[in-house]
Amino acid sequence: MKDRFIENGIEYVRCGDYYLPDFEVPQCEYEIGQFGRLRKHYLKINKPCRYSTLLMTGKLFEHLHEVDKQAQEILEKFIRTAEKTAPDKATHQMEWIGHMNNAKASAIEVINHELIYV
Numbered sequence: 001m002k003d004r005f006i007e008n009g010i011e012y013v014r015c016g017d018y019y020l021p022d023f024e025v026p027q028c029e030y031e032i033g034q035f036g037r038l039r040k041h042y043l044k045i046n047k048p049c050r051y052s053t054l055l056m057t058g059k060l061f062e063h064l065h066e067v068d069k070q071a072q073e074i075l076e077k078f079i080r081t082a083e084k085t086a087p088d089k090a091t092h093q094m095e096w097i098g099h100m101n102n103a104k105a106s107a108i109e110v111i112n113h114e115l116i117y118v
Helices: 034-046 048-057 060-085 093-116
Strands: 004-007 010-015 018-021
Touching: 034 048, 034 060, 034 093, 048 060, 060 093
Parallel strands: none
Antiparallel strands: 004 010, 010 018
16 A cells, blocks of 8 residues: 555655645744634634635635734724824823723624624
């Protein structure tokens, strides 16, 4: 029996009595943030076929980086919009903090529903 062979463009390696595909996962060139990690966890648990496909084609980290980048843009947009209508930070500190926390929570909710858990 052969130790290695190629079929349909996939190289197989013999491990004991079985032949397993010899996949090499590319090194991660991207820095994945909070939202990218959330997306990875969601894909791994709820969409295992999509996760495996992205992983085997080497596009997983690119996908996670893109989701993370889009999420950061949405978060920054919400924060910039909230700063325009925020109460005066010098005189009403607690109201300002509440306003900004509300904006951040709203942004995270939108990100979760539109980017992460889809």
